[in-house]
Amino acid sequence: MTRQRGEVVVETRDLCMHFGGVRAVDQVDFSLFDKELRCLIGPNGAGKSTFFKCLTGQLTPTSGEVIIRGQPMTGAEPFEVASLGVGIKTQVPNVFDGLTAEENIWLAARRWHGDARSRSLTAETIERLKLGDIRRTLVGQLAHGQRQWVELGMVVAAEPWLVLLDEPAAGMTHEETYRTVELIEEINKTSALIVVEHDMQFIRMISRTVTLFHEGRILMQDTMEAISADPRAREVYLGHRA
Numbered sequence: 001m002t003r004q005r006g007e008v009v010v011e012t013r014d015l016c017m018h019f020g021g022v023r024a025v026d027q028v029d030f031s032l033f034d035k036e037l038r039c040l041i042g043p044n045g046a047g048k049s050t051f052f053k054c055l056t057g058q059l060t061p062t063s064g065e066v067i068i069r070g071q072p073m074t075g076a077e078p079f080e081v082a083s084l085g086v087g088i089k090t091q092v093p094n095v096f097d098g099l100t101a102e103e104n105i106w107l108a109a110r111r112w113h114g115d116a117r118s119r120s121l122t123a124e125t126i127e128r129l130k131l132g133d134i135r136r137t138l139v140g141q142l143a144h145g146q147r148q149w150v151e152l153g154m155v156v157a158a159e160p161w162l163v164l165l166d167e168p169a170a171g172m173t174h175e176e177t178y179r180t181v182e183l184i185e186e187i188n189k190t191s192a193l194i195v196v197e198h199d200m201q202f203i204r205m206i207s208r209t210v211t212l213f214h215e216g217r218i219l220m221q222d223t224m225e226a227i228s229a230d231p232r233a234r235e236v237y238l239g240h241r242a
């Protein structure tokens with residue numbers, strides 16, 4: 001079961017996001033502990049992305065509460081969530097194609113820090129995520145996976161204590177997915193993470209506590225091994241994916 005570590009840093013209470021009659025997120029009570037790495041999985045339409053967007057401020061929930069490090073953040077704007085020290089990577093690309101990888105990472109650092117600190121953070125991030133071979137390449141010329149890693153670098157350069165990632169391995173090859181897992185493990189040394197992901201190979205490699213959504217609710221929360229062995233979980237999700 002979930003190994004509880006330290007303080008709860010993200011909490012939702014009775015969170016609901018309804019679109020007309022569609023209960024995309026319905027009465028969700030969720031807790032994330034400091035330094036935890038949590039994956040959110042579920043079949044198409046289960047409510048993962050909607051839940052994610054309620055945390056990031058992209059959507060204002062219909063009812064319920066979002067609490068981040070003790071602060072009530074229900075309905076906050078994305079910049080207010082980011083201001084708490086939360087790094088957010090959505091599915092929408094957020095890079096400048098006409099700038100190099102290094103310049104993109106520097107810009108992300110510069111948003112929060114002075115010039116000197118931004119330069120050192122950029123160098124540290126490139127070293128930490130092993131992006132040295134592409135640092136001077138224009139992002140518009142990079143492969144899909146490499147662009148995603150630059151975006152991860154942009155998130156890391158802001159020194160977040162919490163990182164929220166929506167489908168970081170989407171569209172990646174096996175090798176790119178493997179590298180992305182390594183980068184996420186590296187980021188988890190300094191940040192808690194919530195990762196929405198479809199890719200079973202990715203989830204198994206990450207191998208931590210997984211929250212399984214189904215019809216807007218949390219159906220199960222456990223290791224991937226336990227979820228894989230559960231008949232109900234298999235029926236709603238794994239049966240048509242594993």
Ligand SMILES: Nc1ncnc2c1ncn2[C@@H]1O[C@H](COP(=O)(O)OP(=O)(O)OP(=O)(O)O)[C@@H](O)[C@H]1O
Binds near residue numbers: 045
């Ligand atoms: N803006 C919206 N307006 C109306 N309905 C929406 C909207 N966004 C999501 N929904 C509906 O809410 C439900 C949950 O969708 P959501 O995208 O959160 O699921 P998901 O688990 O992220 O699915 P996927 O894995 O396919 O991305 C679905 O029925 C979807 O059609």
